[in-house]
Amino acid sequence: MMSWRKERGLFSSWLLIVVLFALREIQTAHHKHEAKHTAVGTSRTLLDLISVGLIDDIQWASYYKSNHQITVKAAWIAEAVGTNLIEEMRRLMQNHEGDFQFVLHYLTRNDTKTERNHTLQIHCNCELDGDIQLGSLVKYGLDGEDLIQIDMLEGQWVVLNPSAHIFKSILESAFWTEVRKRYNQRYCVGAMQKILQNSSMKENLPPxxxxxxxxxxxxxxxxxxxxxxxxxxxxxxxxxxxxxxxxxxxxxxxxxxxxxxxxxxxxxxxxxxxxxxxxxxxxxxxxxxxxxxxxxxVPEKPPQWNLWPVALSIVLAAILVISCFVVFTKWKRRKSGLEGYVEYEEVYILSGEHTGSGVRGSASKSHL
Incomplete structure (x- = not known):
């Protein structure tokens, strides 16, 4: 009986651990992949194009028109996604530069100042909860204003600016609908799944x-x-x-x-x-x-020193140093004066012997 209870207790503990880990995985299973494209140009020329890929708000890749290259932030991410898919995405971005120019031209066709620069923004995202896709959004914007968007779960384009009504008919065409669905599945959902499945390739580090x-x-x-x-x-x-x-x-x-x-x-x-x-x-x-x-x-508040004892100690130390200096100076002068007097007496006596002056008696006395 005791053995059975012990085994039952171990099984319950093991089951609890499994449940806790399952709950933790569920809590961290929701992820979001975003692609933000920003194109700058006139109605005739595409001047620049920058695209950034982010997973859970963390950048993992970028594309620049200036060099037509995709830069992956970490080596393990590049290995997880694979060189073939990265090269495929790079060629795709380079080929679509003409499409960005077409959209800029189409949306600014009524602008009389053809040399004016405009900014086109296309935001795409997809969300996963485990292997279940929760949603996917594509939104177009021009010069900071939202134009049109679609939520793939709803499947309908929503016009956010009257100027995008004509553009809606193009986006609803069978061709672009198929392209949008294929790109979402392969490059948004597919790339994110590859990265998440291989995230263990990155060394885990404590803070x-x-x-x-x-x-x-x-x-x-x-x-x-x-x-x-x-x-x-x-x-x-x-x-x-x-x-x-x-x-x-x-x-x-x-x-x-x-x-x-x-x-x-x-x-x-x-x-x-x-x-x-x-x-x-x-x-x-x-x-x-x-x-x-x-x-x-949190560190405790540092002790506040009483400045009066410190200041008093400094003053006393200064007085002691000055006093020592004065005493030493006086002693030095006294010693220098005594040595000079003795030296003067010796010279005086020697001088009296050579000149034979009235000091001879003193000299003779000293001689005796």
Whole structure:
């Protein structure tokens, strides 16, 4: 009976662990892939084209018209996507430069100033929850104004600006509808799945955490907690005070941002009001590379030195140094004067012997 209960307890613990990991995977299974294209030109000429690919707001690739190349941010991402697909996407972008020029010309055809520069923006995205596609959006904009968009789940183009009514008929054509669906599946959903499935190729790193404190003259206190050098980017930072979960103050966050080495950093700040001594606070960090959430206490307020004893000590030390210098100077002068007097007496005596003057008696006395 005891053995059965023990085995049942081990099975329950194992099942609980499995469920917790499953819940964690579900919570982190939602991902979003975006492609942001920005074209600048006139109704006759395409001057520049820049395209950026982002997954969960983190840039992974970019394309520039100036060199007709796709730059992948990290080697492991390039390996995950594959050289063939990257080259296919590069040729596609280069071939579509003419299409960007056509759209610019079509949307600005009524502009009498043909040499005026315009900015065309095309935003495409797709969202996945595991292997289930939640949505997909394509939106066109011109000179900062939204023109027209479509949500693929709804399947209907929505005109956001009256000037795009004529353009809608082109986008609804069978040809561009097929192109849009094929591109979404292969380059938006497909590329994102390749990257996510091979994200383990990137070395996972725990965060380095730094906590600081700053006291202001008006009595307010500001805390800062910085986590950097971690991967994957999912992380949780929050403030804690003792065993009480309530934190009163002004909180701010930088958001998770990339470092130059493909790791990430996040900084949160807390400003507490005057009257709070700022003791007992800690920054709590939760990351997949930490076995348990780690607490980093905020430094205590540095002790305030009483300046009067310090100033008095400095003054006394200065007086002592000056006194020693004066005594040494006087001693030096006295010693120099005594040596000069002895030397003068010796010269006087010797001079009396050579001249035979009235000092001879003194000299003879000294001789006796």
């Amino acid at each position: 380095e955490v730094y906590v600081s404190r700053r006291d202001f003259p008006n009595g307010t206190i500001s805390f800062s907690c910085t986590a950097t050098g971690f991967y994957p980017p999912s992380i949780l930072l929050h403030w804690k005070k003792g065993t009480d979960g309530a934190i009163w103050g002004k909180e701010s966050s930088s958001g998770t941002l990339p470092n130059s080495d493909d790791t990430f950093y996040l900084r949160i700040s807390l400003e507490i009001l005057p009257g709070d001594t700022g003791t007992g606070y800690a920054c709590v960090v939760d990351h997949s590379q930490l076995e348990t959430p780690a607490e980093y206490p």
